[in-house]
Amino acid sequence: MSLRLPYFATAxxxxxxxxxxxxxxxxxxxxxxLRFLDFTAIPAGGWDPSLAFVIxxxxxxxxxxxxxxxxxxxxxxxxxxxxxxxxxIDARLVGGAALFGIGWxxxxxxxxxxxxxxxxxxxxLWFFLVAxxxxxxxxxxxxxxxxxxxxxxAVA
Amino acid sequence: MESFSPLTxxxxxxxxxxxxxxxxxxxxxxxxxxxxxxxxLPPGRAMLWRxxxxxALIAAAWASARLFPQLGAxxxxxxxxxxxxxxxxxxxxxxxVIAGLLTGFGTRIGNGCTSGHGVCGLARLSPRSLVAVLVFxxxxxxxVTVTGIV
Numbered sequence: 001m002s003l004r005l006p007y008f009a010t011a012x013x014x015x016x017x018x019x020x021x022x023x024x025x026x027x028x029x030x031x032x033x034l035r036f037l038d039f040t041a042i043p044a045g046g047w048d049p050s051l052a053f054v055i056x057x058x059x060x061x062x063x064x065x066x067x068x069x070x071x072x073x074x075x076x077x078x079x080x081x082x083x084x085x086x087x088x089i090d091a092r093l094v095g096g097a098a099l100f101g102i103g104w105x106x107x108x109x110x111x112x113x114x115x116x117x118x119x120x121x122x123x124x125l126w127f128f129l130v131a132x133x134x135x136x137x138x139x140x141x142x143x144x145x146x147x148x149x150x151x152x153x154a155v156a
Numbered sequence: 157m158e159s160f161s162p163l164t165x166x167x168x169x170x171x172x173x174x175x176x177x178x179x180x181x182x183x184x185x186x187x188x189x190x191x192x193x194x195x196x197l198p199p200g201r202a203m204l205w206r207x208x209x210x211x212a213l214i215a216a217a218w219a220s221a222r223l224f225p226q227l228g229a230x231x232x233x234x235x236x237x238x239x240x241x242x243x244x245x246x247x248x249x250x251x252x253v254i255a256g257l258l259t260g261f262g263t264r265i266g267n268g269c270t271s272g273h274g275v276c277g278l279a280r281l282s283p284r285s286l287v288a289v290l291v292f293x294x295x296x297x298x299x300v301t302v303t304g305i306v
Contacts, residue, residue: 008208010182015209017175018187018271019216024227025168026161028217029234031306035159037296038306053165054172055274061173062279065180075184082184084277086267089287096266097273097291103258104292105299106251108238110270111263112189114256115210119218122236127249128256135260136194142265 007077022116025054030108030117037105096139164227176276179209188272189213190263241305266292 022028035041035048074080104110107128109117114132117125176187183205192206220227240251263269266288268277273292277285300306 007183008205010178011185011205011209012212014175014179014182014187015212016216017171017178018189018209019213019218020220021168021171021173021175022213023168023217023220024171024224025165026234027168030238031234031236032159034238034300034306037300039297040301040304041306048159050159050161050165053162054169055270057166057169058173058176058275059279061170062176062180062275065173065177066279069181069184072181075180076182078184080184081180082186084186084267084280084282086284089284092265093267093284093288094291096262096264097288098262098295099258100262100266100269101292101295102299103255103260103262104270105296106258106303106305107255108305109255109259110189111193111259112213112269112271114259115189115193116213116217117234118214119221120234122234124237124248124252127252128237128259131253131256132260133193135257135262136190136264137197137260138257139261139264140194 010077018112019116019119021054021058022112025050027051027054028113028116028120030113032108033104033110033113034108037108167227172271172275176271176279180276186272186276188268188276190260190269191267191272194260194264238305241303244303262292 026032032048033051035046036051038047041047069075069081100110109128111132114125114129118129179185179187185205192209196203196206196210237248237252239248240246244251259269263272266273268274268285268288270292273282273285273288278289
């Protein structure tokens with residue numbers, strides 16, 4: 001990480017694009033997300049498929065970026081790409097995703113919107129945010145190797 | 157279907173995709189919010205860029221609501237969270253704490269959320285991420301069905 005200013009500016013630009021995208025797509029609104037997750041509304045015609053129209057273009061843009069990345073030895077401002085290393089599909093992956101699914105279905109809030117909602121301060125937000133942080137810390141303690149594991153490589 | 161908003165949804169999706177693209181091609185990092193958030197405290201290494209990323213994310217959501225409110229939620233700020241379903245007799249703070257704990261814990265041991273597995277992992281054609289996405293979408297849809305929260 002020799003080029004520190006461009007590196008941090010890139011993090012800021014990426015975060016800003018992400019926050020703008022969450023607002024413009026309305027995924028920052030938990031009620032909107034819940035209207036996607038409510039499949040019982042499909043027969044009555046009240047279902048809101050917007051979330052699918054957010055995630056598909058996002059995947060396509062990232063897919064192209066990954067292709068471009070494949071033609072390069074390293075990213076612009078670091079010495080290597082931090083490729084997620086884990087490959088196995090195990091109980092931790094499935095169990096973690098299932099627990100997250102319950103939390104997401106209860107609230108309509110996933111981590112990105114949870115943090116961007118700090119900009120709008122809806123009542124009760126900090127109950128969710130503090131609990132999410134505590135839950136993440138607890139999960140980290142249960143990770144194999146715990147704190148010894150290099151966190152960069154533990155993140156999908 | 158009155159709330160269906162394919163144009164702003166797609167525009168927002170492109171912005172989120174660009175965010176992930178910029179972070180990958182610039183810094184070689186995966187834009188997974190759960191991971192970026194979860195490694196904010198020591199002994200997480202490289203905390204500064206994560207703090208900058210999250211601060212910019214909050215600032216941009218705030219600024220977007222003021223610069224182009226006609227996009228987004230049609231000028232309405234997302235001012236409230238979903239209350240617990242009627243008939244469950246659970247106070248809202250308790251409901252939110254349980255949801256938050258499950259979200260933080262689940263994304264940590266499952267190594268990713270809607271952005272890490274959903275956007276970046278599916279773009280990487282990662283089998284792990286595909287499994288995670290299928291599980292958390294199915295369980296979330298089931299949870300909404302069972303609780304009737306909407």
